[in-house]
Amino acid sequence: MSPNYDYIIAGAGAAGLSLLWHLSESSLSDRKILLVDRSFGVRSDKSWCFWDHDHPFSDWSAKQWSRLRVVSNDIVYSESLRQLRYHCLQSSEFSSRVLSRAKQSRTIDLLESDIQEFGRVNSLPCVSTDDGTFTAPWIFQSVFPKPGSTRLPTPLSLLQHFRGWEVETDHNLFDPEEAVLMDLDTLQRGGLTFFYLLPFTPKRALVEYTLFSAQPLKKRDYDEEIQNYLKRTFDLDDDHYTILRCEEGIIPMNDETPADNPIPGILNIGLSGRSAKASTGYAFSRIQRHCKQIVESLETDRNPPPLSGSPLRFRLYDLLLLYLLKHDVPASRQIFHQLFSQNSLETVLRFMDEKTHPGEDLSILASVPPGPFLHAIFQLRHRLKSELF
Numbered sequence: 001m002s003p004n005y006d007y008i009i010a011g012a013g014a015a016g017l018s019l020l021w022h023l024s025e026s027s028l029s030d031r032k033i034l035l036v037d038r039s040f041g042v043r044s045d046k047s048w049c050f051w052d053h054d055h056p057f058s059d060w061s062a063k064q065w066s067r068l069r070v071v072s073n074d075i076v077y078s079e080s081l082r083q084l085r086y087h088c089l090q091s092s093e094f095s096s097r098v099l100s101r102a103k104q105s106r107t108i109d110l111l112e113s114d115i116q117e118f119g120r121v122n123s124l125p126c127v128s129t130d131d132g133t134f135t136a137p138w139i140f141q142s143v144f145p146k147p148g149s150t151r152l153p154t155p156l157s158l159l160q161h162f163r164g165w166e167v168e169t170d171h172n173l174f175d176p177e178e179a180v181l182m183d184l185d186t187l188q189r190g191g192l193t194f195f196y197l198l199p200f201t202p203k204r205a206l207v208e209y210t211l212f213s214a215q216p217l218k219k220r221d222y223d224e225e226i227q228n229y230l231k232r233t234f235d236l237d238d239d240h241y242t243i244l245r246c247e248e249g250i251i252p253m254n255d256e257t258p259a260d261n262p263i264p265g266i267l268n269i270g271l272s273g274r275s276a277k278a279s280t281g282y283a284f285s286r287i288q289r290h291c292k293q294i295v296e297s298l299e300t301d302r303n304p305p306p307l308s309g310s311p312l313r314f315r316l317y318d319l320l321l322l323y324l325l326k327h328d329v330p331a332s333r334q335i336f337h338q339l340f341s342q343n344s345l346e347t348v349l350r351f352m353d354e355k356t357h358p359g360e361d362l363s364i365l366a367s368v369p370p371g372p373f374l375h376a377i378f379q380l381r382h383r384l385k386s387e388l389f
Contacts, residue, residue: 002032002109003132003133003134003135004032004124004134004135004136005032005033005034005109005134005135005136006028006031006032006033006136006137006138007023007028007031007032007033007034007136007137007138007139007140007298008033008034008035008036008127008134008135008136008138008139008140009033009034009035009036009139009140009141010036010037010115010118010127010139010140010141010142010143011036011037011115011141011142011143011269011270011272012035012037012040012095012099013142013270014046014048014091014094014270014283014284014287015140015142015269015270015271015272015273015275015287015290015291016035016037016140016142016269016270017094017095017098017099018287018288018291019140019269019291019294019295020033020035020098020102020108021056021098021101021291022288022291022292022294022295023295023298024101024102024105024108025056026295026298026299027299028295028298028299029107030107031107032107032109033107033108033109034108034109034111034134034136035102035108035109035110035111036110036111036112036113036115036127036129036134037111037112037115037143038112038113038114038115039112040095040099040110040112042092042095042096042099043091043092043095044090044091044092044245044247045091045245045246045247045248046090046091046247046249047062047088047089047090047091047164047198047206047247048088048089048090048091048094048283048284049086049087049088049089049198049282049284050086050087050089050282050284050285051081051084051085051086051087051285051349051353052084052085052087052285053083053084053085055087055285055288056288057087057089057094058085058087060089060093060094060097061087061088061089062088062089062090062093062200063087063088063176063198063199063200064085064086064087064088065081065085065086065177065178065179065198066080066081066085066086066177067079067080067081067177067178067179068081068086068178068179068180068181068345069178069179069180069181070180070181070182070183070184070340070345071180071182071183071184071185072182072184072185072333072336072337072340072341073184073185073337074185075341077340077341077345078178079344079345079346081345081346081349082346083346084346084349084350086179086181086349088179088198088206089284111129111131111134113129113130113131114129114130115127115128115129115143116128116129116130118139118141118144118263118266119263120263120264120265121133121135122135124136124137124265125137125138125139125263125264125265125266126139127139127141137265138265138266138267138298138304139265139266139267140266140267140269140294140304141266141267141268141269141272142268142269142270142271142272142273143272144272145272155255155383156254156255156319156322156323156326157214157252157253157254157255157256157326158191158212158213158214158252158253158254158322158325158326159212159213159214159215159216159250159251159252159253160210160211160212160250160251160252160253160280160281161210161211161213161216161217161248161249161250161251162208162209162210162211162222162248162249163208163209163219163222163223163226163246163247163248164206164207164208164209164226164246164247164248165206165207165208165223165226165243165244165245165246166204166205166206166243166244166245166246166247167204167205167206167207167230167241167242167243167244168203168204168241168242168244169203169204169236169240169241170203170240170241171203171240172202172203173202173203173234173236174197174199174201174202174203174204174205175199175202176199176200176201176202178199179196179197179198179199180195180196180197180198181196181345182194182195182196182336182340183195183196183197183229183233184333184336184337186225186229187225188329188330188333189211189213189217189225190211190213190214190215190329191211191212191213191214191325191326191329192211192212192213192325192329192332192333192336193209193210193211193212193213194210195207195208195209195210195226195229196208196210204244206247207226207229207230208226208247209222209225209226209229212253212281212325212332214326216250219248222248251271251276251281251283252271252276253276253278253279253280253281253322253325254278254322255278255318255319255322255383256274267294267304267306268306269287269290269291269294269307270283270287271283273290273306273307274306274307275287275290275307277310277318277352277354278310278315278318278319278322279317279318279321279322279325280352282352282353285353286307289307290307290308293305293307293308310354311354312387312388313358313361314354315387316384316387316388317361319376319380319383319384319387320373320376320377320380321335323376323379323380324372324373324376327379328372328375331369331371331372332372334369334372335368335369335372338367338368338369339364339367339368342367342368343363343364343367347360347364348364351364
């Protein structure tokens, strides 16, 4: 194994593997690449959801749905999507496919080793591991929040935390043609709280309990709520289903401004590169967009950019919603209720993906209660002024 590479990717999660895949599909596929992580063991502990009409990983999805449901205030909103499809990609499938391709490549080395730190050696960025130090003109890392710096909580910091069970029942119960995007009719526990349900077959589904709050719960609290949801929603007792696997995670939601990396030549990607949308936590599609930007820059001998920030109007929307999610949960729940009841689900998805035009934004904003947003504008007036000017 050489100590010098063209590119080093530190971290084999969604971002690192996505970048490796995009590089292997580009004109840079002959470059020497090192992928380093503590372990390349394939784990089935995550599912990544995204919506699109044409996505490079659509064929790898465990399932895709053309109909979505939202439940709020005892009302069900169900809609068939016209152009988009909602996808669930499981980490085990994604990892095994990308790593299998990497193992067959003559230009990609895989190193299982603990990463100690990042720095510079002989004017090149480097990564130090338990098995040596390696250099490259560019290192892309998703291991640490920011090499050489400390991430501090921001005034609007929240966590999206969740735990899910993939269950198999002993009788047909689920509608595999319709996914539940949000079921808000559950006890709001210290923050906006909801379930979502992804049915793969009439007997098998992923049910996930999600909260936007400051602190995660204990594992038994999530499990108890999932058990209660299955009983309440489907009259399903625990002796009539089997838990096939569990998944859990924590995604930061905050108003942090991306900072320049203090170590030149090292670029943050994934959650370390602020790929999660501040007000929703969705990250997978944003990771793909960043990977494309990186590869396009490298192909034209330009410095790869940090993830491009959201357009100004979407940054302002995120700030206001983050404030309400943190300080006014009842208003937040009502906002989501109005959002889904007054707009098509496809429009809401495009809005969350920052693909609506200003006219559509105005229509969406007119559909939600104005009072909480006016209060948030007043409370955040100094921050909003700094964003605008």
